Amino acid sequence: MNDNSITILEGDCLALLKDVASDSIDFIFTSPPYADARKKIYGGVSPEKYVDWFLPISKELLRVLKPSGTFLLNIKEKVVDGERNTYVIDLIQSLRAQGFLWTEEFIWHKKNAFPGKWSNRFRDAWERLLQFNKQRQFAMYQDTVMIHRQESTARRCDQYDPQLRLQIKSQTGSNFSNNMSAWSGREMVYPSNVLYLAVETCNRRHCAVFPERLPRWFIKLFTQENDVVLDPFCGSGTTGVVCKRLGRRFLGMEIMPEYAALAKERIFSIEKKLLE
Ligand SMILES: C[S@@+](CC[C@H](N)C(=O)[O-])C[C@H]1O[C@@H](n2cnc3c(N)ncnc32)[C@H](O)[C@@H]1O
Known part of the structure; x- marks a missing residue:
């Protein structure tokens, strides 16, 4: 990739990752399908098969990540048959067995979640952001996210x-x-590991768009200008939009042609500017 380049590849990330050089990515930020939560829209994998499906992909992620790099996984377990399924917990254990260190967990509190009523639980208003690294010393620029x-x-x-x-x-x-x-x-x-961010309310022609501020916070924390960021499940390209605004290089992968096209349209139509 050239400096400041943005690349969106259409296809299955498992196949596409094979062509990415080892130890070449500074930061991976991604939100894969949450098992089969949106099966009818962009497919998905049942909770029972999720870990087996994810591990070949994460093996590639481990390979392409620089030793100083970070992998941030946005995910949340769903309720199956009246209880929380444990596939995310199983996945954490399997990623550790694969060679990743589970270095931190952040919580995204969705501060504008709609109210709702369920017979035996309350509104799900938070998601996990699991941090994995290859080694205990990794690139981190804490001063970039300081708060009043x-x-x-x-x-x-x-x-x-x-x-x-x-x-x-x-x-x-x-x-x-x-x-x-x-x-x-x-x-x-310095902030805590809880992020209070509103969910995306604009219609982006994709049902699972995360707000720009979510990847933005982590990209500032874990990368510098011209570093390479990978999102192997890039959907409508939000991670890429933020990379363009912040002057990071970006490699996005998306299996659905219409979402890959949408990601290109969004990213290439914006000018590099900060959110504030
Ligand atoms: C939760 S969405 C990501 C949304 C994205 N963060 C955004 O802001 O638009 C997950 C995406 O992964 C894509 N996907 C599912 N399986 C894939 C695979 N094997 N390779 C690449 N993309 C895949 C889906 O089509 C979907 O767009």
């Missing part, structure tokens, strides 16, 4: 004198302690 301290946090931190380097014991009695005074007077702090 919330007023309540500021009040808690500022009551401690930075000179005293006071260790605050957890109120739960857990024996954990935190040097709160280190954050006294600071305007910017």
Whole structure:
């Protein structure tokens, strides 16, 4: 790929990945089909077969990812027969056995989820973002996602004198302690691993579009300009749109011709600009 290039390939990512060079991708961000949740629209795999279906693909992802790279998997288990199916948990175990480290889990809280009523559960308003790496040291640019301290946090931190380097014991009695005074007077702090983002409400001619802010946050955190980002299940191309805006190179793969065309249309019609 050339610098700043964007490539969308149409086809099954398992086959397409075979042509990608080993250790060539800086960051993989993807949201595959959630088992057979949208079977009628773009197919899917039953929860029982999901891990067996995914492992040959993830074997390729492990191969193409640079040693310093990160693989971020957006997924959520569905309810089958009145209980949460365990295919995501099984998948995590299998990815570890395959050679990935399960380094972190982020939660995307969908802050504008519609209300609803079910007899034995409440609205599903969050999804997992599972982080996998090849090694414990990986590229991460934490300062790019710093946030303004919330007023309540500021009040808690500022009551401690930075000179005293006071260790605050957890109120739960857990024996954990935190040097709160280190954050006294600071305007910017690091975020937590929970993201509060609205779901996509625009009609993008694809039923499972994630909001641009989701890949954007992770792409800023794990890549720099001109790094190569891969989305092997790119759908309408949201990850690619963000890469174009942020000046990252992008390789997208999509099995449905109409979605691959949509991804190209979206990505090539935007100008590189920041969301804010
Ligand atoms: C959850 S959607 C991704 C949506 C995307 N994040 C967006 O914002 O538009 C999953 C996509 O994977 C595609 N897909 C399913 N199996 C595939 C495969 N084997 N290879 C490539 N794409 C596949 C589906 O057609 C669907 O568009």
